[in-house]
Amino acid sequence: MVKSLLKNVWFMSGFLFIVLLFAASIIHTVFFDEYIPNMKLLMKDGNLIAASPLSPLQYPPFGTNKQGDSLLFKILQGAKYTIGTAILVAFLRMLFSVIIGLFYGNYLMRINRYVSKVVEAFHYLPVALLAFMLLNQVLNEKAAIGQFQYSFSERVIFEITIMTAIALPTTILLIGNETNQVLKQEFITGAKLMGASRLHIIRKHVLPHLMPRLFTQFLQQIIQVLVLLVHLGVLKLFFAGTHITVGPFGPTFSSVSGEWSGIVGNSYQYLQATPWVPLVPLVMFALTILALNFTLEGLKKSLTEVPVNRRKEGKENSVSTRTPDNPSFEFLHS
């Protein structure tokens, strides 16, 4: 399977995009110490022609934000938080939902009819709204005190826990149902008759059958977390906390980490004046999601492909065409 994935153009292009972006972000942190070039004033022949925010034409490729920071490097700095969070949360969601889902699919299918309807309630509300309700208290800086109630790591752990937990009921149910589908197959009955224990069946039969589904589900979860991050960013809840500064023109919101949704939310109110500042991170989100969709498509294609053993085919051909040159028997009627 790995070999066919490596040859798959869809998978490789999407996968390489994510990996390169992440690697570039890490290199930027480790070797360049998150250095961000800053240009507040644009001079030409000794004359001032523009002040920050500079547009992409004045400061290629992406322009600068209001503070004069190069958006290209801001994106590079934030990439590791955004992609890292999405992958981590999606991984945790999968981990817990597989563990609980296997148990659910094995033992609790009798109550599935009722539980699935209760859990369906999760679909009738915007996920970002629930996340907002739960995170609002912790992530926003208390304007009255001017500082956060909880430390950086506490906020990060809390946010990751919440983002994992709100998707768990639906994914657990999904995996529980998948497990149950596998358990209904005939070969499971065969394995049971031969004395296999439940644990053995799960390890040797259920998990291998679930694996492809789990991979695609994992990628879909990453996409969902990214979309959730964008939404929370627009609602001004940034990853790891929102720093609120009260200024003469109303409060400004900035992100504590340099995460992408922070750049979006921070500049979204100036969409009409400086459209490139929120659009650059949004386009990066779109590209990342597109790359993940490419990966997903490639994965699906290579999973549905029927493995063909080419060598065997060749052998059969050679056997059929071979003619014995020294026959050790003679035909009776020739």
Next chain:
Amino acid sequence: MSSFLNRLSLKFLLTVVGLFLIGSLPALFQGIHVNFPSYVRSLVSVLDQIVHPGTIEYMQKSGSYPLFPQIFEPWFRSMSVYFLSFCLAFFLALVVACLTMLLPRKIVKVIKSVIFVLESLPDVLIISLLIIGVIWVYQKMGILVANIASYGDENKAVLLPVIVMTALPAIMLYRTMILDFEEETEKPYYELARSKGLSRQAILFIHIFRNAVIRIFLDSKYVLWFMLSNLLITEYIFNLHGLTNFMMDHPTPLIFTIGLFLLFIPIFAFLTIGQFMIEKVTVQEVEM
């Protein structure tokens, strides 16, 4: 009929229980600590207050007001934007999908890959691009296509939110329709009809369309779910004073729960009517 009602009421009740349990979740966390007793207390108090809807009040800066006639106005605004854009998206997608099915296969393939890219765009990006587009048109031609944001009660920006909310669902519905139509063309009756000399248009509009429309309706449930997130973002960006705005301004378990019910009931009613019609027409049980 009675079995239909039985199935339906069970489903309705169970989902309401689910929403009720979700509605008090904000009380489960005190800061970053889990406080289970406070969650249970909140459940009890929400239940207690919800049976006396006349007495519920919400807090504003200027004092407290009775919730119940007041919340209907933002609710009605949200729901009109929501269902208007769904219907618009549905018919738009249906017309375009029927037209594309008449095109040669090669072009359909190209269109499908374009749709694949469009579907990957986050809704926020599409909303932003549309807003920028409207401003650009205004600057170039001096025509304000639609109001960008709402101030006060007078000129509510309703047109642009509806356009914005239509874009992504239309793309999603279009894709499912194309897939459903194509699946129908692989069935034996299509080949038979073709071999008898019926034209592609005739088969598409008379046979495929009739068979696929059920599947399309069943799939549209997922689009409706997806559109709720869209609604939240659209209301926030356009400052629409809708239901989700109201819920975010008053983040208490009671108002959150009531808001969730108000979101759920119209969608459930909509889906139920659709299901009922399909069951009447096809005389078989469909699970929504």
